[in-house]
Amino acid sequence: MANHKQKTKKAFKHDKSDLINNAASFGVKPEVMAGALYGLDKASKEEATKLINTFLRKEVK
Template sequence: MAEKVTAAKKEAKYSKTELIANAALFEVTPEIVAAALLDKEEATKKETETAVKSFLTRKKGAK
């Protein structure tokens, strides 16, 4: 009996510089991506999308 092996597909991580340079993918300016990823050096595309959405919907004056 053969065993099915399922490998979890890992999402590629990109450097902050690469993500900032490709800010158009997230439909925002490079400055928005830079601010959203302030505390990260690398992230996946999905993580970046989440960070950008969170940054854009935060209350003003919040850190």
């Protein structure tokens, strides 16, 4: 049985400003994207999607 190494491709990280400017492609307003990315400088598309979902499900205090 041969050992096969799987190649892992790192996701490209986009600048916060680019993600905010293109918030509509994620189906949210720029304000929502800004809140979801608070404290970050860069994020991949997959990370941004997860952060948006987490942000929208947070309980308001």
